[in-house]
Amino acid sequence: MKMLKIFPALLLIFVLGAFSTIENAIYDGYDIGDTATDFSLKNIDGQMVSLSNYENVKGFLVIFTCNTCPYAVAYEDRIVALDKKYKSKGVPVIAIMPNNPDTKPGDNFENMKKRAKEKGFTFPYLLDEGQEIYPQYGATRTPHVYLLEKTDAGNIVRYIGAIDDNYKNASAVEEKYVENAVDSMLAGEEIEVQTTKAIGCSIKV
Amino acid sequence: MNRLVTLLISALFLLIGCKSNTNEDVKAVALDGSKDNTELIEEQDEVKFPIYDFESFKPLLNKEDDKTYIVNFWATWCKPCIEEMPYFEKTYAEQKQNGVELVLVSLDMPAMWKTRLEPFVEKRGLQGKVVILDDPKMNDWIPKVDENWGGGIPATLIYNKEKRAFFERGFTYEELNEELKKFL
Numbered sequence: 001m002k003m004l005k006i007f008p009a010l011l012l013i014f015v016l017g018a019f020s021t022i023e024n025a026i027y028d029g030y031d032i033g034d035t036a037t038d039f040s041l042k043n044i045d046g047q048m049v050s051l052s053n054y055e056n057v058k059g060f061l062v063i064f065t066c067n068t069c070p071y072a073v074a075y076e077d078r079i080v081a082l083d084k085k086y087k088s089k090g091v092p093v094i095a096i097m098p099n100n101p102d103t104k105p106g107d108n109f110e111n112m113k114k115r116a117k118e119k120g121f122t123f124p125y126l127l128d129e130g131q132e133i134y135p136q137y138g139a140t141r142t143p144h145v146y147l148l149e150k151t152d153a154g155n156i157v158r159y160i161g162a163i164d165d166n167y168k169n170a171s172a173v174e175e176k177y178v179e180n181a182v183d184s185m186l187a188g189e190e191i192e193v194q195t196t197k198a199i200g201c202s203i204k205v
Numbered sequence: 206m207n208r209l210v211t212l213l214i215s216a217l218f219l220l221i222g223c224k225s226n227t228n229e230d231v232k233a234v235a236l237d238g239s240k241d242n243t244e245l246i247e248e249q250d251e252v253k254f255p256i257y258d259f260e261s262f263k264p265l266l267n268k269e270d271d272k273t274y275i276v277n278f279w280a281t282w283c284k285p286c287i288e289e290m291p292y293f294e295k296t297y298a299e300q301k302q303n304g305v306e307l308v309l310v311s312l313d314m315p316a317m318w319k320t321r322l323e324p325f326v327e328k329r330g331l332q333g334k335v336v337i338l339d340d341p342k343m344n345d346w347i348p349k350v351d352e353n354w355g356g357g358i359p360a361t362l363i364y365n366k367e368k369r370a371f372f373e374r375g376f377t378y379e380e381l382n383e384e385l386k387k388f389l
Contacts, residue, residue, distance in 0.1 A: 069282070070282055070314055074314075140355055141356065141357055162343070165341065165342055165345075166341040167341055167343075168314070168315070168341045169341070172341070177344075197343060197344050197347040197348065197354070197355060197356040198344060198347070198356050199312050199343055199347070199356050199357075199358060200356060201282065201283065202283065202285065202357055202358065204284070
């Protein structure tokens, strides 16, 4: 009899607990030093791309970006330049489009292909189908950069934030956050600025 | 002639804007005309709203009079910002006589001030005080608004000389009034 009374309470606790776990999983995101999840997402060429596909790399620049956000667009050329500069040094760019294409048709797979062609993307441009990856990383806006270092223990998050300190004008940039972070990482030095904040377009669910 | 060019470019902006295309495309189209897009924008009539960098904007976050200020950070390209805008306007209309001021801080980019921001404000007949915050050093100023702000918008600061509260999220009309009540 007593058990019967307790049971609903236990059930309630269990259910609430399950919900709060889900919420944590959605909202926490990564901190510096966390191990980043791998993924298998469809690239604009139709191939699936995973971090584990890459051999002989030292890390990754995982960049959440899209076609339609003015800030993301302002950074397109600089993302291409980052890939050009660091792919040969073992840190390629992996771009992920996190928006829901149903909400934002300008970001659908066809338009991703088109945009990548127009801008001459030299890196994979992946669709976060089902929007399962960006919440794990904790990306909240576009563009949002995660620098990962490949280690025996997995891909470790080394930098989170903006590309540099001037979205408006690439030539007026005073601090190249991402470049500084990658350079320090490759030199085996401590990264001075590990996180930065920026206004960006919120990711469309 | 100049007027015509401006008009044509505005028309292009509008057309392309509707298709939710990107800034870069617009620039390409505008460039097609003759000269640099940014130059043309500078040549246009003055923007109707005050434009601040963070240093000059800061006093708006620290007024010490008897009013309560709702400072809403938004942009025309931010859908949830546009969705909550009517609640802020309605609340402002209702609470104005109780000493509430509404400051609508646009984070739109310079290329959008004439083409998107002004028409939007006009069309909606916004009564809040629209100002433009144009300071690319975001990593420096975002934490100065609130140290916990990650940079997402909509974001809203409510303050008076006694206290302040910051919210990195959207509001419903009820939620906004719930928070505002604590200040009145």
